[in-house]
Amino acid sequence: MVGQAVRRTPAAALLVLAAACSREAPLVSRAPGASRSVVLRNVRVFDAPRAVVAEGLRDVVVRDGRIAAVAPPGVVAGGIAELDGHGGTLLPGLVDVHTHTGASAYPPWQVVFPDVQDNLAAFLYAGVTTVLDLGNLTPEVFRERARIASGAHLGPRLYAAGPIFTAPGGHPAEVLRAWLPWYLRWYVLPRATREVSTAADARQAIAALLPERPDVLKLAIDARTGAVPRLDVEMIAAITAAGHAAGLRTVAHVGSSQEAVDAVRGGADALAHAPWWEELTAEAVRVIAAARVPVMATLAVWDLAGTPRTRDADFLPIEREVGRPPLIAALLAPPPAFDEATRAMVRAAAAGHDARRRNVARLRSAGVPVLVGSDACNPGDLPGAGLHLELSKLVEAGLTPGEALRSATWENARFLGGEGADFGEIAVGKRADLVLVDGDPVARIDDLGKITRVLLDGTVLARRTHA
């Protein structure tokens, strides 16, 4: 799902812009030249592949950004700083495989320019140390990926698709055209989407994108519940074949059960959503399972689209920590009167609540890997904190907290980095992207929000809230 900035009265828009742009201290920071070595003492360690907390306490030694030892307490590690974990739970840094780091979580009827640095900081604040961006401005997102990799910007490790391939007028182009004011539309549309009508068009657009070295290709196949044009199976096959020829996997946004089937038959390597408004047919579950195509469940973003929050208490504490007060207020304000297409989308998203949960359960029992993606920064879906919301909803849908956390760490990491991924697990030699939590999120998923430390590349980040 993608939705961004938009319309409201000019005076109010200026106020919101002023609030969004005021430079207060960032949510996270890293001191220049900060050490990448530390000993975390007396922690409980989440064993991600096994989805359990290992017996007893451990000391975890980090040297030069890598995990050097995981040992019984009392390990001697001369000369490096020590932190007492006080029996808290240490997890691998969380991985979010469905994000839009260049979007804004403000309601789409407000013109708020996305604050990319604030989004990136919010992911880290919430313990999300790696993200896959599945639709963003091109080439801007690839420049940001390079700035993060070089250390010029502070953010989670960024994998990016760039633009979204779709049919002319297809999703998300139809949403962007409907909501963006004219003075943004001309800029955003050609950077955020590739509207392709023939296989030759698609091949040409992919060839033109390759110099940016996208990590995956993203395509959208979603007629909504009505008459929005969408890619057919031949076009999907043309895009995935061109991607595969260049060594790139494709990730397909789908809306319905038939669209999921077409995506898989067309060769897509992962689904960016389970169907959001209806239940998968038995045939669709069979097709997805037979192809071993992983599915990003994205319960939260569609719940938010169908049933916006109305009270402060509807937000998780960590959402209020990363959300600036004007954003939370904007999300709680009653929406304007929608046009019929938007009303139909909201109704369908609300009506699909139970079907989405049944889809997760049926995919799991068919052995389909369920990956964890927040789809932040869609409206109301806060960067970083949105992954916590998604995890709590996956637990509602029947995953144990341990299984949900294994997906959001080890399985997501393997999706991005392959079998030999050097993140997503606490083991010797892995990257020291780590989250220390008070309490036991494997027993109570809400404890995941009680973060006391986030380490990126072995460095302990300074964290502060917006509140």
Ligand SMILES: [Zn+2]
């Ligand atoms: Zn999305």
